[in-house]
Amino acid sequence: MADITDQKTRSFPKLEFTDSEAGALDFPSSKSRTYNYYKPAKLRATMYEDVTVDVQPDPDRHLTQGWIYGFGDGPGGYPKEWTKAQSSNWHTFLDPNEEWEQTIYRNNSAVVRQVNLCLENAKRAGAYANWNHAWVAFIQRNLGAWMHAENGIALHVFTSIQRSAPTNMINNAVAVAAAHKMRFAQDLALYNLDLSEAGIDFDGAAHRDVWQNAPEWQPTRRTVEELTAVGDWAELTFATNIVFEQLVGQLFRSELVMQIAARNGDYITPTIVGTGENDYARDLAASRNLFQLLVRDEQHGAANKELFAQWLSTWVPKCLAAAHALQPIWSQPAEKTITFATSLDAAKDKFRTLLEEIGLDIPKELDQ
Amino acid sequence: MSRQSLTKAHAKISELTWEPTFATPATRFGTDYTFEKAPKKDPLKQIMRSYFPMEEEKDNRVFGAMDGAVRGNMFRQVQQRWLEWQKLFLSIIPFPEISAARAMPMAIDAVPNPEIHNGLAVQMIDEVRHSTIQMNLKKLYMNQYIDPAGFDMTEKAFANNYAGTIGRQFGEGFITGDAITAANIYLTVVAETAFTNTLFVAMPDEAAANGDYLLPTVFHSVQSDESRHISNGYSILLMALADERNRPLLERDLRYAWWNNHCVVDAAIGTFIEYGTKDRRKDRESYAEMWRRWIYDDYYRSYLLPLEKYGLTIPHDLVEEAWNRITNKGYVHEVARFFATGWPVNYWRIDTMTDTDFEWFEEKYPGWYGKYGKWWESYNRLAYPGRNKPIAFEDVGYQYPHRCWTCMVPALIREDMVVEKVDDQWRTYCSETCYWTDAVAFRSEYEGRETPNMGRLTGFREWETLHHDKDLADIVKDLGYVRDDGKTLIGQPHLDLDPQKMWTLDDIRGNTFMSPNVLLNEMSDAERAAHVAEYRANGTKVA
Numbered sequence: 071m072a073d074i075t076d077q078k079t080r081s082f083p084k085l086e087f088t089d090s091e092a093g094a095l096d097f098p099s100s101k102s103r104t105y106n107y108y109k110p111a112k113l114r115a116t117m118y119e120d121v122t123v124d125v126q127p128d129p130d131r132h133l134t135q136g137w138i139y140g141f142g143d144g145p146g147g148y149p150k151e152w153t154k155a156q157s158s159n160w161h162t163f164l165d166p167n168e169e170w171e172q173t174i175y176r177n178n179s180a181v182v183r184q185v186n187l188c189l190e191n192a193k194r195a196g197a198y199a200n201w202n203h204a205w206v207a208f209i210q211r212n213l214g215a216w217m218h219a220e221n222g223i224a225l226h227v228f229t230s231i232q233r234s235a236p237t238n239m240i241n242n243a244v245a246v247a248a249a250h251k252m253r254f255a256q257d258l259a260l261y262n263l264d265l266s267e268a269g270i271d272f273d274g275a276a277h278r279d280v281w282q283n284a285p286e287w288q289p290t291r292r293t294v295e296e297l298t299a300v301g302d303w304a305e306l307t308f309a310t311n312i313v314f315e316q317l318v319g320q321l322f323r324s325e326l327v328m329q330i331a332a333r334n335g336d337y338i339t340p341t342i343v344g345t346g347e348n349d350y351a352r353d354l355a356a357s358r359n360l361f362q363l364l365v366r367d368e369q370h371g372a373a374n375k376e377l378f379a380q381w382l383s384t385w386v387p388k389c390l391a392a393a394h395a396l397q398p399i400w401s402q403p404a405e406k407t408i409t410f411a412t413s414l415d416a417a418k419d420k421f422r423t424l425l426e427e428i429g430l431d432i433p434k435e436l437d438q
Numbered sequence: 439m440s441r442q443s444l445t446k447a448h449a450k451i452s453e454l455t456w457e458p459t460f461a462t463p464a465t466r467f468g469t470d471y472t473f474e475k476a477p478k479k480d481p482l483k484q485i486m487r488s489y490f491p492m493e494e495e496k497d498n499r500v501f502g503a504m505d506g507a508v509r510g511n512m513f514r515q516v517q518q519r520w521l522e523w524q525k526l527f528l529s530i531i532p533f534p535e536i537s538a539a540r541a542m543p544m545a546i547d548a549v550p551n552p553e554i555h556n557g558l559a560v561q562m563i564d565e566v567r568h569s570t571i572q573m574n575l576k577k578l579y580m581n582q583y584i585d586p587a588g589f590d591m592t593e594k595a596f597a598n599n600y601a602g603t604i605g606r607q608f609g610e611g612f613i614t615g616d617a618i619t620a621a622n623i624y625l626t627v628v629a630e631t632a633f634t635n636t637l638f639v640a641m642p643d644e645a646a647a648n649g650d651y652l653l654p655t656v657f658h659s660v661q662s663d664e665s666r667h668i669s670n671g672y673s674i675l676l677m678a679l680a681d682e683r684n685r686p687l688l689e690r691d692l693r694y695a696w697w698n699n700h701c702v703v704d705a706a707i708g709t710f711i712e713y714g715t716k717d718r719r720k721d722r723e724s725y726a727e728m729w730r731r732w733i734y735d736d737y738y739r740s741y742l743l744p745l746e747k748y749g750l751t752i753p754h755d756l757v758e759e760a761w762n763r764i765t766n767k768g769y770v771h772e773v774a775r776f777f778a779t780g781w782p783v784n785y786w787r788i789d790t791m792t793d794t795d796f797e798w799f800e801e802k803y804p805g806w807y808g809k810y811g812k813w814w815e816s817y818n819r820l821a822y823p824g825r826n827k828p829i830a831f832e833d834v835g836y837q838y839p840h841r842c843w844t845c846m847v848p849a850l851i852r853e854d855m856v857v858e859k860v861d862d863q864w865r866t867y868c869s870e871t872c873y874w875t876d877a878v879a880f881r882s883e884y885e886g887r888e889t890p891n892m893g894r895l896t897g898f899r900e901w902e903t904l905h906h907d908k909d910l911a912d913i914v915k916d917l918g919y920v921r922d923d924g925k926t927l928i929g930q931p932h933l934d935l936d937p938q939k940m941w942t943l944d945d946i947r948g949n950t951f952m953s954p955n956v957l958l959n960e961m962s963d964a965e966r967a968a969h970v971a972e973y974r975a976n977g978t979k980v981a
């Protein structure tokens with residue numbers, strides 16, 4: 071038998087029954103079990119509101135000592151002057167997707183599983199072997215170029231915006247959009263890697279030169295780079311999610327790739343690009359709500375409307391130029407099931423509807 | 439994924455960046471650092487395809503533990519002494535977390551090398567995770583713990599409380615001023631690398647000893663993301679070191695960031711661990727012992743010291759002085775006593791101390807009883823309303839302290855207090871280094887060179903100024919620290935929940951609260967000199 075007499079005495083904290091659970095006693099506030107420093111949008115606070123509202127403080131709400139650090143050339147915190155858009159209460163914006171820790175990881179993991187499954191099946195089924203030469207080239211060049219745009223927007227548009235908006239609700243929604251874009255850009259890149267290892271005539275390095283030099287893609291690259299140079303966070307959100315994504319992003323993803331892939335024997339690409347479309351639909355819902363609120367603002371609505379009209383007149387021509395430059399890629403696939411004009415009209419129609427929902431006039435530039 | 443395919447995947451993801459030729463990203467946040475000579479480094483990219491499922495898995499464990507804690511009636515064995523301090527801690531910490539997310543584009547803007555941008559953007563998502571998961575934990579405490587008061591007003595209380603403001607530096611400091619000072623040196627090189635171990639590991643371990651195993655579950659899960667953040671910060675630090683011109687700025691920022699983190703984090707976490715626990719086993723580590731292990735050995739000796747081979751002067755003197763303040767100058771004990779003195783303007787309750795506590799303190803910090811024992815005995819004696827005023831207004835040989843203009847923890851080590859006229863105002867500082875931070879470091883010029891991007895200390899930095907010459911009852915009411923009967927205070931100097939033993943607004947009315955800084959600025963030169971001399975000589979007056 072083992073001798074246990076000289077074992078070192080281990081020391082443990084003593085647990086004690088304290089009866090410290092809710093309801094054990096009645097006393098003032100013993101039933102005060104809701105966050106009471108903000109008014110929820112509906113009768114009951116949502117989980118999203120509870121974990122988001124007022125985490126970024128605001129001198130207009132409870133912050134009494136003000137921001138305790140400033141920038142060398144101006145106040146610290148989240149100055150409202152970082153955009154020309156104005157709101158009588160920025161805090162009314164709530165993310166319609168109610169994103170927080172749990173939704174971010176659940177939703178994105180679900181997408182990851184879907185994409186992985188799709189790619190595994192494609193490999194097993196030898197799905198790429200049936201692609202015709204023109205389609206291989208189309209994906210190699212164009213989806214390859216596009217993934218740069220997604221990545222640039224992730225890192226230098228949405229990641230950047232979430233430092234600047236005056237509430238936690240806006241900033242978190244934008245941070246989630248950045249996560250979406252980063253995941254989607256990587257999915258496209260890793261798809262590109264799969265294709266270059268699929269034993270077909272696919273050049274995995276071609277995308278760089280297309281993005282950097284191909285004439286049809288240069289106006290798109292220019293627009294993305296110009297977006298990243300915008301300092302006003304609301305303009306950047308507007309120009310990216312309302313204008314660029316509609317007239318260029320959706321044009322390419324929904325009105326071209328999603329429409330023609332199947333007819334070209336490709337059922338893999340739509341699954342992957344579809345996840346990006348789905349992300350965008352969510353992120354757009356948030357942007358739409360934000361700009362709708364600003365247009366409907368009793369105090370500042372008129373000024374905002376004017377401001378957004380200016381932004382439209384700046385960004386619609388740039389994005390249309392990018393769209394038109396892309397026209398040649400419509401004739402690259404063997405099966406040309408849709409014309410550029412049809413695709414662009416569809417994109418413009420959706421864009422008009424979106425502007426109407428927000429409450430903005432259709433800019434004359436759209437018809438040029 | 440195999441190692442080979444992982445390597446290929448990393449290489450492929452690197453192909454997503456490009457050199458812009460039409461326009462470059464707006465520089466919203468400037469820095470005085472330069473990165474022209476920064477070496478190209480290629481840290482591992484985070485692959486989102488692995489990242490999301492990995493984090494989801496961690497989350498599932500956290501949520502499982504939360505369900506289990508509720509079903510298993512964890513709160514029947516949670517120590518109230520401990521959980522009350524969580525009302526303070528959990529009101530503060532989601533803000534630093536979300537601020538870390540907000541800081542990432544500042545680092546991305548400042549460092550032109552695209553190789554590190556991906557890691558920083560992933561850190562942003564992690565930090566959104568941390569902030570919201572902590573808010574959710576707090577909500578669970580509010581729902582399940584016997585006394586929800588204080589949890590229920592958490593973010594408001596954080597925003598109007600003196601202690602909330604101290605904590606807010608650890609957050610605002612990440613997102614304001616020179617982008618590298620803030621988002622790299624203060625946030626990552628010091629706060630994350632040095633202090634998350636005490637915050638997210640040592641402190642939650644103490645929670646477990648007090649019957650709460652949820653805090654460790656959540657915070658260990660948070661901490662498991664930190665090693666990636668630490669390596670992001672280290673990459674930027676190495677890039678900055680490549681340029682000689684950055685050296686003075688790095689040395690300035692290490693001194694500021696180290697000292698401010700010490701002042702703020704050791705004050706809070708030291709108090710929670712030493713005064714919030716019921717675990718008085720003599721062989722349980724004191725905060726000082728934990729500090730020696732986590733900060734002195736793991737951070738100072740293993741991380742900071744090796745930086746000297748790059749020719750960087752690291753703040754040895756300030757590391758030693760922080761240690762000296764903790765072990766010899768009673769820093770944590772002074773802070774705890776200050777928190778307890780101010781109990782009516784707290785949104786948490788602070789327990790009285792027993793003989794068992796006294797014995798443990800004396801064992802771990804010899805001489806403790808002689809210095810603090812009498813005061814805590816007075817605290818016990820004055821715990822209930824009716825016969826006496828709150829302890830701050832009774833003569834127990836304790837003078838309400840001046841606040842440090844920089845770190846906003848009061849100048850509690852009284853002999854060290856610095857008093858100077860800065861920006862036309864008489865200001866008090868807890869230490870020479872806090873004085874230097876305000877007067878020298880946070881300025882538009884440093885050692886003869888222009889530093890236009892350096893931040894400024896702003897705001898109503900002395901909390902007491904806002905409440906000067908008002909009745910204590912009105913102050914508490916204005917702050918909203920009143921329970922739902924409209925009169926009983928949230929803060930109490932004991933844990934008894936018998937309404938008869940709890941203080942109400944009426945019990946504290948008739949005490950006028952004066953701002954030490956306002957009074958100091960009203961004094962003549964001679965009065966001020968005498969006042970300061972007495973303050974420095976004072977330490978603890980023996981009653």
Ligand SMILES: [Fe+2]
Pocket residue numbers: 535538564565568660
């Ligand atoms: Fe964090």
Ligand SMILES: [Fe+2]
Pocket residue numbers: 538565630663664667
């Ligand atoms: Fe972190």
Ligand SMILES: [Zn+2]
Pocket residue numbers: 701842843844845846847867868869872
């Ligand atoms: Zn200080």
